[in-house]
Amino acid sequence: MPSSEFVKEHFVARVVVDVMLKPEILDPQGKAVHGALPRLGFDGVRDVRQGKRFELELDGDVTEDRLAQVRRVAETLLSNPVIEDYAVRVEQP
Protein backbone atom coordinates (compact mmCIF):
# COMPACT_ATOMS: atom_id res chain seq x y z
CA MET A 1 0.00 0.00 0.00
CA PRO A 2 1.41 3.42 -0.92
CA SER A 3 0.26 4.94 2.34
CA SER A 4 2.13 2.44 4.50
CA GLU A 5 5.22 2.89 2.31
CA PHE A 6 5.03 6.57 3.01
CA VAL A 7 4.78 5.96 6.73
CA LYS A 8 7.74 3.63 6.67
CA GLU A 9 9.97 5.98 4.71
CA HIS A 10 9.30 8.89 7.01
CA PHE A 11 9.25 7.00 10.24
CA VAL A 12 11.55 8.57 12.79
CA ALA A 13 12.37 6.36 15.71
CA ARG A 14 12.92 8.02 19.03
CA VAL A 15 15.33 6.44 21.44
CA VAL A 16 15.39 7.81 24.96
CA VAL A 17 18.49 7.72 27.12
CA ASP A 18 17.97 8.43 30.80
CA VAL A 19 21.06 9.30 32.79
CA MET A 20 21.00 9.28 36.58
CA LEU A 21 23.68 9.74 39.19
CA LYS A 22 24.55 6.43 40.78
CA PRO A 23 22.62 5.87 44.01
CA GLU A 24 25.75 6.28 46.14
CA ILE A 25 26.66 9.64 44.61
CA LEU A 26 25.36 12.73 46.42
CA ASP A 27 22.84 14.69 44.33
CA PRO A 28 22.79 18.28 45.65
CA GLN A 29 20.35 19.41 42.96
CA GLY A 30 17.85 16.71 43.86
CA LYS A 31 18.26 17.69 47.49
CA ALA A 32 17.53 21.33 46.64
CA VAL A 33 14.36 20.32 44.82
CA HIS A 34 13.39 18.07 47.70
CA GLY A 35 13.96 20.89 50.15
CA ALA A 36 11.67 23.20 48.18
CA LEU A 37 8.69 20.83 48.22
CA PRO A 38 7.51 21.47 51.81
CA ARG A 39 7.68 25.21 51.18
CA LEU A 40 5.21 24.68 48.34
CA GLY A 41 2.96 22.62 50.54
CA PHE A 42 3.86 19.22 49.10
CA ASP A 43 4.62 16.63 51.71
CA GLY A 44 5.15 12.91 51.73
CA VAL A 45 8.00 13.00 49.21
CA ARG A 46 10.82 11.00 50.72
CA ASP A 47 13.57 11.85 48.26
CA VAL A 48 14.22 13.48 44.90
CA ARG A 49 16.97 12.54 42.47
CA GLN A 50 17.59 14.70 39.43
CA GLY A 51 18.80 13.25 36.16
CA LYS A 52 19.01 13.94 32.45
CA ARG A 53 16.88 12.71 29.59
CA PHE A 54 18.23 12.60 26.04
CA GLU A 55 15.95 12.02 23.06
CA LEU A 56 17.76 10.67 20.02
CA GLU A 57 15.81 10.68 16.80
CA LEU A 58 17.06 7.99 14.44
CA ASP A 59 16.32 7.66 10.76
CA GLY A 60 14.45 4.49 9.94
CA ASP A 61 14.05 1.36 11.99
CA VAL A 62 15.65 0.70 15.31
CA THR A 63 17.77 -2.39 14.89
CA GLU A 64 19.91 -4.17 17.46
CA ASP A 65 22.96 -2.66 15.77
CA ARG A 66 21.57 0.84 16.07
CA LEU A 67 20.70 0.27 19.70
CA ALA A 68 24.19 -1.01 20.37
CA GLN A 69 25.46 2.20 18.80
CA VAL A 70 23.22 4.29 21.04
CA ARG A 71 24.52 2.43 24.08
CA ARG A 72 28.08 3.29 23.03
CA VAL A 73 27.04 6.94 22.70
CA ALA A 74 25.43 6.74 26.14
CA GLU A 75 28.50 5.34 27.83
CA THR A 76 31.12 7.45 26.08
CA LEU A 77 29.45 10.85 25.91
CA LEU A 78 25.99 11.11 27.45
CA SER A 79 27.00 9.61 30.77
CA ASN A 80 30.14 9.38 32.85
CA PRO A 81 30.19 5.76 34.04
CA VAL A 82 32.26 6.77 37.07
CA ILE A 83 29.31 8.63 38.59
CA GLU A 84 26.28 7.89 36.43
CA ASP A 85 24.10 5.02 35.21
CA TYR A 86 22.16 5.13 31.97
CA ALA A 87 19.14 3.35 30.57
CA VAL A 88 18.22 3.12 26.88
CA ARG A 89 14.68 2.56 25.67
CA VAL A 90 12.83 2.88 22.41
CA GLU A 91 9.87 5.21 22.60
CA GLN A 92 6.88 3.95 20.70
CA PRO A 93 5.35 6.50 18.34
Added chain:
Amino acid sequence: MKIGVVTFPGSLDDVDARRAVTLAGAEPVRLWHGDDHLGGVDAVVLPGGFSYGDYLRCGAIARFAPVMGAVVEAANGGLPVLGICNGFQILCESHLLPGALIRNHSRRFVCRDQRLRIENAATAWTSDYSAGQEVVIVLKNGEGGYVADNATLDRLEGEGQVVARYLGANPNGSMRDIAGITNDRGNVVGLMPHPEHAVDDLCGAGTDGLAFFTSVLRQVPALH
Protein backbone atom coordinates in the same frame (compact mmCIF):
# COMPACT_ATOMS: atom_id res chain seq x y z
CA MET B 1 61.36 25.88 28.19
CA LYS B 2 57.90 26.22 26.72
CA ILE B 3 54.68 25.55 28.59
CA GLY B 4 51.52 25.36 26.54
CA VAL B 5 48.26 26.71 27.96
CA VAL B 6 45.15 25.46 26.19
CA THR B 7 42.29 27.83 25.52
CA PHE B 8 38.90 26.19 25.08
CA PRO B 9 35.76 28.17 24.30
CA GLY B 10 34.76 29.25 27.79
CA SER B 11 38.20 29.03 29.40
CA LEU B 12 38.63 31.85 31.92
CA ASP B 13 42.00 31.42 33.56
CA ASP B 14 44.21 30.82 30.55
CA VAL B 15 45.61 34.36 30.73
CA ASP B 16 46.46 34.05 34.43
CA ALA B 17 48.01 30.64 33.77
CA ARG B 18 50.23 32.09 31.04
CA ARG B 19 51.22 34.89 33.38
CA ALA B 20 52.11 32.39 36.09
CA VAL B 21 54.25 30.51 33.58
CA THR B 22 56.09 33.73 32.76
CA LEU B 23 56.61 34.59 36.43
CA ALA B 24 58.02 31.10 36.95
CA GLY B 25 60.61 31.79 34.28
CA ALA B 26 59.25 29.80 31.37
CA GLU B 27 57.79 30.78 28.03
CA PRO B 28 54.01 30.42 27.76
CA VAL B 29 52.63 29.12 24.48
CA ARG B 30 49.00 29.62 23.51
CA LEU B 31 47.33 26.43 22.38
CA TRP B 32 43.87 26.42 20.84
CA HIS B 33 41.24 23.73 21.41
CA GLY B 34 41.02 23.13 17.66
CA ASP B 35 44.76 22.39 17.32
CA ASP B 36 45.64 18.75 16.79
CA HIS B 37 49.24 19.25 17.95
CA LEU B 38 51.02 20.79 20.94
CA GLY B 39 53.53 22.91 19.06
CA GLY B 40 56.54 21.24 20.63
CA VAL B 41 55.89 22.43 24.18
CA ASP B 42 57.59 20.82 27.18
CA ALA B 43 54.50 20.79 29.39
CA VAL B 44 50.81 21.63 29.16
CA VAL B 45 48.38 23.44 31.46
CA LEU B 46 44.63 22.95 31.09
CA PRO B 47 43.25 26.09 32.73
CA GLY B 48 40.12 26.78 34.73
CA GLY B 49 36.86 28.15 33.45
CA PHE B 50 33.74 26.74 31.87
CA SER B 51 34.84 25.00 28.69
CA TYR B 52 31.94 24.65 26.25
CA GLY B 53 29.71 26.29 28.84
CA ASP B 54 29.96 23.24 31.12
CA TYR B 55 27.29 21.70 28.87
CA LEU B 56 26.45 18.04 29.50
CA ARG B 57 29.02 17.68 32.31
CA CYS B 58 32.01 19.84 33.22
CA GLY B 59 34.80 18.86 30.86
CA ALA B 60 32.72 16.31 28.95
CA ILE B 61 32.78 18.17 25.63
CA ALA B 62 36.33 19.45 26.02
CA ARG B 63 37.50 15.88 26.26
CA PHE B 64 36.68 15.44 22.58
CA ALA B 65 38.37 18.65 21.41
CA PRO B 66 41.08 17.98 18.81
CA VAL B 67 43.81 19.26 21.12
CA MET B 68 42.89 16.69 23.77
CA GLY B 69 43.85 13.84 21.45
CA ALA B 70 47.36 15.29 21.39
CA VAL B 71 47.33 15.99 25.15
CA VAL B 72 46.27 12.44 26.03
CA GLU B 73 48.89 10.91 23.76
CA ALA B 74 51.64 13.16 25.12
CA ALA B 75 50.56 12.63 28.73
CA ASN B 76 50.71 8.88 28.25
CA GLY B 77 54.23 9.44 26.93
CA GLY B 78 55.24 11.28 30.09
CA LEU B 79 54.68 14.94 29.21
CA PRO B 80 53.85 16.97 32.34
CA VAL B 81 50.20 18.04 32.28
CA LEU B 82 48.53 20.18 34.95
CA GLY B 83 44.75 20.51 34.98
CA ILE B 84 43.40 23.27 37.19
CA CYS B 85 39.72 23.27 38.21
CA ASN B 86 37.93 22.83 34.87
CA GLY B 87 41.22 21.38 33.64
CA PHE B 88 41.04 18.80 36.46
CA GLN B 89 37.49 17.97 35.35
CA ILE B 90 38.71 17.55 31.77
CA LEU B 91 41.53 15.22 32.91
CA CYS B 92 39.00 13.03 34.74
CA GLU B 93 36.62 12.99 31.78
CA SER B 94 39.59 12.06 29.57
CA HIS B 95 40.45 9.16 31.90
CA LEU B 96 43.95 10.52 32.42
CA LEU B 97 42.99 10.67 36.10
CA PRO B 98 40.53 8.45 37.97
CA GLY B 99 37.30 9.61 39.58
CA ALA B 100 35.05 12.55 38.81
CA LEU B 101 34.05 15.96 40.12
CA ILE B 102 30.48 16.65 41.07
CA ARG B 103 28.48 19.63 42.32
CA ASN B 104 29.57 21.01 45.68
CA HIS B 105 27.69 19.39 48.56
CA SER B 106 26.77 22.90 49.76
CA ARG B 107 25.12 23.61 46.37
CA ARG B 108 26.92 26.94 46.46
CA PHE B 109 29.77 28.25 44.40
CA VAL B 110 32.79 28.48 46.70
CA CYS B 111 35.35 31.27 46.32
CA ARG B 112 37.93 31.68 49.04
CA ASP B 113 41.54 31.51 50.12
CA GLN B 114 41.94 27.84 50.94
CA ARG B 115 44.46 26.20 53.22
CA LEU B 116 45.91 23.03 51.72
CA ARG B 117 48.47 20.44 52.66
CA ILE B 118 50.78 19.25 49.91
CA GLU B 119 50.78 15.47 50.33
CA ASN B 120 52.98 14.47 47.44
CA ALA B 121 56.02 16.62 46.64
CA ALA B 122 57.41 14.19 44.10
CA THR B 123 55.17 14.91 41.11
CA ALA B 124 56.24 16.87 38.06
CA TRP B 125 54.28 19.85 39.38
CA THR B 126 55.00 19.77 43.13
CA SER B 127 58.73 19.08 43.52
CA ASP B 128 59.39 22.63 44.74
CA TYR B 129 57.15 21.98 47.74
CA SER B 130 57.95 19.70 50.64
CA ALA B 131 55.66 16.87 51.64
CA GLY B 132 53.38 18.01 54.43
CA GLN B 133 53.85 21.69 53.60
CA GLU B 134 50.82 23.86 54.28
CA VAL B 135 49.95 26.49 51.68
CA VAL B 136 47.14 28.92 50.94
CA ILE B 137 45.77 28.90 47.40
CA VAL B 138 42.59 30.34 45.95
CA LEU B 139 39.70 27.92 45.54
CA LYS B 140 36.72 28.80 43.35
CA ASN B 141 34.37 26.17 42.05
CA GLY B 142 30.78 25.09 41.78
CA GLU B 143 31.48 21.48 40.90
CA GLY B 144 34.59 20.61 42.83
CA GLY B 145 33.48 17.62 44.87
CA TYR B 146 35.96 14.85 44.13
CA VAL B 147 34.36 11.40 44.07
CA ALA B 148 35.59 7.91 43.30
CA ASP B 149 34.75 4.45 44.56
CA ASN B 150 36.41 3.31 47.78
CA ALA B 151 38.81 0.97 46.01
CA THR B 152 40.06 3.85 43.88
CA LEU B 153 40.35 6.15 46.89
CA ASP B 154 42.27 3.49 48.81
CA ARG B 155 44.59 2.98 45.86
CA LEU B 156 45.20 6.74 45.46
CA GLU B 157 46.06 7.05 49.14
CA GLY B 158 48.09 3.84 49.21
CA GLU B 159 50.17 4.79 46.18
CA GLY B 160 50.70 8.38 47.31
CA GLN B 161 48.66 9.75 44.43
CA VAL B 162 46.83 12.31 46.56
CA VAL B 163 48.73 15.51 45.77
CA ALA B 164 46.91 17.96 48.05
CA ARG B 165 44.20 17.92 50.68
CA TYR B 166 41.90 20.60 52.05
CA LEU B 167 42.61 21.71 55.60
CA GLY B 168 39.86 22.95 57.87
CA ALA B 169 36.23 22.58 56.86
CA ASN B 170 35.79 20.61 53.65
CA PRO B 171 34.81 23.28 51.10
CA ASN B 172 33.00 21.20 48.51
CA GLY B 173 32.34 17.70 49.79
CA SER B 174 35.40 16.10 48.21
CA MET B 175 35.87 12.57 49.44
CA ARG B 176 38.74 12.23 51.91
CA ASP B 177 39.34 16.00 51.61
CA ILE B 178 41.08 15.48 48.27
CA ALA B 179 42.01 18.71 46.50
CA GLY B 180 44.31 17.22 43.88
CA ILE B 181 45.59 13.90 42.58
CA THR B 182 48.21 12.57 40.20
CA ASN B 183 48.55 9.56 37.93
CA ASP B 184 50.83 6.66 38.81
CA ARG B 185 53.69 8.18 36.84
CA GLY B 186 53.41 11.57 38.55
CA ASN B 187 53.41 13.62 35.34
CA VAL B 188 49.68 14.35 35.22
CA VAL B 189 48.26 16.39 38.09
CA GLY B 190 44.69 17.57 38.57
CA LEU B 191 44.01 20.28 41.12
CA MET B 192 40.78 22.00 42.09
CA PRO B 193 42.36 25.10 43.70
CA HIS B 194 43.95 27.73 41.45
CA PRO B 195 47.72 28.14 41.91
CA GLU B 196 47.83 30.54 38.94
CA HIS B 197 45.89 33.04 41.08
CA ALA B 198 48.45 32.78 43.88
CA VAL B 199 51.64 33.94 42.21
CA ASP B 200 51.75 37.66 42.96
CA ASP B 201 51.75 39.49 46.30
CA LEU B 202 49.94 42.43 44.74
CA CYS B 203 46.66 40.56 44.57
CA GLY B 204 45.33 37.43 46.16
CA ALA B 205 46.44 35.50 49.16
CA GLY B 206 50.16 35.35 48.42
CA THR B 207 52.51 33.45 46.19
CA ASP B 208 52.12 29.89 47.44
CA GLY B 209 50.91 28.75 44.02
CA LEU B 210 54.04 29.70 42.12
CA ALA B 211 55.90 26.52 43.02
CA PHE B 212 53.56 24.46 40.82
CA PHE B 213 54.92 26.35 37.85
CA THR B 214 58.56 26.38 38.96
CA SER B 215 58.50 22.67 39.87
CA VAL B 216 57.86 21.61 36.30
CA LEU B 217 60.94 23.50 35.09
CA ARG B 218 63.07 20.89 36.86
CA GLN B 219 61.27 18.07 35.10
CA VAL B 220 61.89 19.23 31.60
CA PRO B 221 65.62 18.48 31.26
CA ALA B 222 64.77 14.90 32.19
CA LEU B 223 62.53 14.69 29.16
CA HIS B 224 65.22 15.65 26.68
